[in-house]
Amino acid sequence: MGRPNVRLQLTSIIKGKYIACRKLGEGGCGVIYEVALIESPHRRFACKAEDQDSGRDEEILKMEAKVMKKINQTKSIHCPLWIEGGKFENYNYLIMTLLGPSVSDLRKAIPSQKFTLFTVIVIGVQALDALREVHNAGFVHRDIKPSNYAIGDTGTPKEKLIYILDFGLARAYRVQTPEGKWILRNPRRTAQFRGTTRYCSINAHDREEQGRHDDLWSLFYMLVEMIIGNLPWKNMTDHATAEREKTDKEQELLDQSPKEFELYLTHVKQLGYGITPDYELLRNIFLNVFKRNKFDFSMKLDWEKDGKYGNLYSWNRCSLPRVTSKDSTVFTLEQLLKMPKNLVEVTEDMALKTQEREWYATISSHDDTLEEEAEKTIEPEVQLPSLAMDSSPRKKSYENRKKEQLATPKYTPPKQEQKMDAPKLVTPKYTPPKSQEQKPNVPKTPEKKTAVIPLYIPGFQTAVIQKSPVQKKRSTIEEKSREKKADAGKHSPSKVQQKQVQGFFFSG
The missing domain is CATH 1.10.510.10 (Transferase(Phosphotransferase) domain 1)
Incomplete structure (x- = not known):
C-alpha cells in the first residue's frame, strides 16, 4: 500500500472547527495529527485522516468509528471517546480523545x-x-x-x-x-x-x-x-x-x-x-x-x-498551550x-x-x-x-x-404453531375373494406313450428304439392294411374251407 495522499498538514483547518498543530504519526491507513479546538486552543484532540480515493474496499475509519461508538455506550474507561467524524475535502476524518x-x-x-x-x-x-x-x-x-x-x-x-x-x-x-x-x-x-x-x-x-x-x-x-x-x-x-x-x-x-x-x-x-x-x-x-x-x-x-x-x-510538547x-x-x-x-x-x-x-x-x-x-x-x-x-x-x-x-450446540429457532394437515386417505388395493366352489372332476386325458418295438439281434441284448414320426405313420398304415385283410378273411372262406364245403354238398 502506498503512502497516504491526504491533504492534511500543519495549520490545516478541519471543518472550520479544528486546526492541526502537530503530526503524531503516519501509516498505511493515513495520518494522525494533534488538533486544537479553534474556539478554545487549550483543548486538544487527536485527528485520524484517510484518503477517500485510496481504492480500498475496506474503510478503516468507518469501522473504527462504529466500534468506538458501540464501546462508548457501555461506559468504558479504557476506550478513547469518539468526538465526531465525517468527510472533508479529499479525506475521511475522525476526532477522538488525545x-x-x-x-x-x-x-x-x-x-x-x-x-x-x-x-x-x-x-x-x-x-x-x-x-x-x-x-x-x-x-x-x-x-x-x-x-x-x-x-x-x-x-x-x-x-x-x-x-x-x-x-x-x-x-x-x-x-x-x-x-x-x-x-x-x-x-x-x-x-x-x-x-x-x-x-x-x-x-x-x-x-x-x-x-x-x-x-x-x-x-x-x-x-x-x-x-x-x-x-x-x-x-x-x-x-x-x-x-x-x-x-x-x-x-x-x-x-x-x-x-x-x-x-x-x-x-x-x-x-x-x-x-x-x-x-x-x-x-x-x-x-x-x-x-x-x-x-x-x-x-x-x-x-x-x-x-x-x-x-x-x-x-515532546507542542508549542501551543498545554x-x-x-x-x-x-x-x-x-x-x-x-x-x-x-x-x-x-x-x-x-x-x-x-x-x-x-x-x-x-x-x-x-x-x-x-x-x-x-x-x-x-x-x-x-x-x-x-x-x-x-x-x-x-x-x-x-x-x-x-x-x-x-x-458446539446449534441455535434452534422457537417452534411456531403449525396447522394440522388433514389425514391422507389410503385406498387399499382390491384383492378378489377366493372362490369356494369346487371344480367338477374332469377325467384327465391319458398321456400318449411312445410306441417302442423290441429289436432282437443275435448275440446282443434287447434294444429299445423310438420310432420317428415317419415310421409311426408307416406302421399305422401297415396295421390298418392287416386289419382289413383280417376282416376280409372272416367273410370269405379259405381254399380248404371251400373244398370241404364242395365235398359236403356233393355228399349231400
Missing part, C-alpha cells in the same frame, strides 16, 4: 526493552479489562499488540490508565435474531489474515475465523515480550515459520515468565470460538502474581516521574486493579473449567450468508467492511472447524 505515547514506544525507550514485573502486571490487568469491554460490545479486535495500547496524557493522573486503540480490523462476532436474542455470528470456513505476525494466534496463521480467545493469545505474547525483552520469532514474516516457532518455543517462554502465566495459557487453550472466556479468572491470575511478589499500590510505574525509568522519557480535557476524573492503581479482599489463588483445576458454549446463528456453522444481514442488524446506518474469503482453504483449518462444529 492520548499519551503507546506502550510500544514506552518499552522501546528502555535500553533492555523490558518493563519491571510490577509494570507488566498493571498493564496486563488493564489490557485484559480493555479487551473485555471490546468483547462485551460484540467485537473481536484482531490486532492486539503494544502499539495499539496507550497511556493517558503524561504528567496527569491518567498516565496510569491504559487505553486500547485502532479498531479498523475489528469484526463483529455476534448477531441479533428476529426475537431480539444476541447469538454468535457464524464462523467462516476460511478467512483472510488479519493482525500482526509477531503477536497473532496460531488460528490466525491458519486462516481460521478469529474469536475472543485469539485476542487473549495475542495479549499473552505481548506481555511475555515485555518481561523477557524479545520474542524468538520477532523478525519472521513467513506464517508457517512463525507458527512453528510459536509452537516449539512455548515452554521456553513459560520458563522465563511467572509461574502463573502457565495457568493463563491452560485456560486460554480450553477456549474456542463459541466459548466465553472467564475474564475474572484470568484477572485473578495476574493479581496472584501481584500478591505473591508483595507489590504495593503506592509503587510507581516505569514511565512515571519517580518510576524506575522515569528519567528516560522526555515528552492539553486539557473536560474530564477531570482521577484514577488510582487501587481503583484500576480492583483487588478483591479475599483473593482466590487460581489452581490448575480452576483454569481447566470453561463456561458453556454459546449458540451459533444458524444450524450450519459454515454458513457465510448472514454477513450482510448481521451487519445491518447490529447497526443499519454503517456497514461493516466486506472481508473476502480466501480461495485456498487449508486442510488443518477445516478439520479444526469441523471438530468445533460437532462439539
Whole structure:
C-alpha cells in the first residue's frame, strides 16, 4: 500500500472547527495529527485522516468509528471517546480523545526493552479489562499488540490508565435474531489474515475465523515480550515459520515468565470460538502474581516521574498551550486493579473449567450468508467492511472447524404453531375373494406313450428304439392294411374251407 495522499498538514483547518498543530504519526491507513479546538486552543484532540480515493474496499475509519461508538455506550474507561467524524475535502476524518505515547514506544525507550514485573502486571490487568469491554460490545479486535495500547496524557493522573486503540480490523462476532436474542455470528470456513505476525494466534496463521480467545493469545505474547525483552520469532514474516516457532518455543517462554502465566495459557487453550472466556479468572491470575511478589499500590510505574525509568522519557510538547480535557476524573492503581479482599489463588483445576458454549446463528456453522444481514442488524446506518474469503482453504483449518462444529450446540429457532394437515386417505388395493366352489372332476386325458418295438439281434441284448414320426405313420398304415385283410378273411372262406364245403354238398 502506498503512502497516504491526504491533504492534511500543519495549520490545516478541519471543518472550520479544528486546526492541526502537530503530526503524531503516519501509516498505511493515513495520518494522525494533534488538533486544537479553534474556539478554545487549550483543548486538544487527536485527528485520524484517510484518503477517500485510496481504492480500498475496506474503510478503516468507518469501522473504527462504529466500534468506538458501540464501546462508548457501555461506559468504558479504557476506550478513547469518539468526538465526531465525517468527510472533508479529499479525506475521511475522525476526532477522538488525545492520548499519551503507546506502550510500544514506552518499552522501546528502555535500553533492555523490558518493563519491571510490577509494570507488566498493571498493564496486563488493564489490557485484559480493555479487551473485555471490546468483547462485551460484540467485537473481536484482531490486532492486539503494544502499539495499539496507550497511556493517558503524561504528567496527569491518567498516565496510569491504559487505553486500547485502532479498531479498523475489528469484526463483529455476534448477531441479533428476529426475537431480539444476541447469538454468535457464524464462523467462516476460511478467512483472510488479519493482525500482526509477531503477536497473532496460531488460528490466525491458519486462516481460521478469529474469536475472543485469539485476542487473549495475542495479549499473552505481548506481555511475555515485555518481561523477557524479545520474542524468538520477532523478525519472521513467513506464517508457517512463525507458527512453528510459536509452537516449539512455548515452554521456553513459560520458563522465563511467572509461574502463573502457565495457568493463563491452560485456560486460554480450553477456549474456542463459541466459548466465553472467564475474564475474572484470568484477572485473578495476574493479581496472584501481584500478591505473591508483595507489590504495593503506592509503587510507581516505569514511565512515571519517580518510576524506575522515569528519567528516560522526555515528552515532546507542542508549542501551543498545554492539553486539557473536560474530564477531570482521577484514577488510582487501587481503583484500576480492583483487588478483591479475599483473593482466590487460581489452581490448575480452576483454569481447566470453561463456561458453556454459546449458540451459533444458524444450524450450519459454515454458513457465510448472514454477513450482510448481521451487519445491518447490529447497526443499519454503517456497514461493516466486506472481508473476502480466501480461495485456498487449508486442510488443518477445516478439520479444526469441523471438530468445533460437532462439539458446539446449534441455535434452534422457537417452534411456531403449525396447522394440522388433514389425514391422507389410503385406498387399499382390491384383492378378489377366493372362490369356494369346487371344480367338477374332469377325467384327465391319458398321456400318449411312445410306441417302442423290441429289436432282437443275435448275440446282443434287447434294444429299445423310438420310432420317428415317419415310421409311426408307416406302421399305422401297415396295421390298418392287416386289419382289413383280417376282416376280409372272416367273410370269405379259405381254399380248404371251400373244398370241404364242395365235398359236403356233393355228399349231400
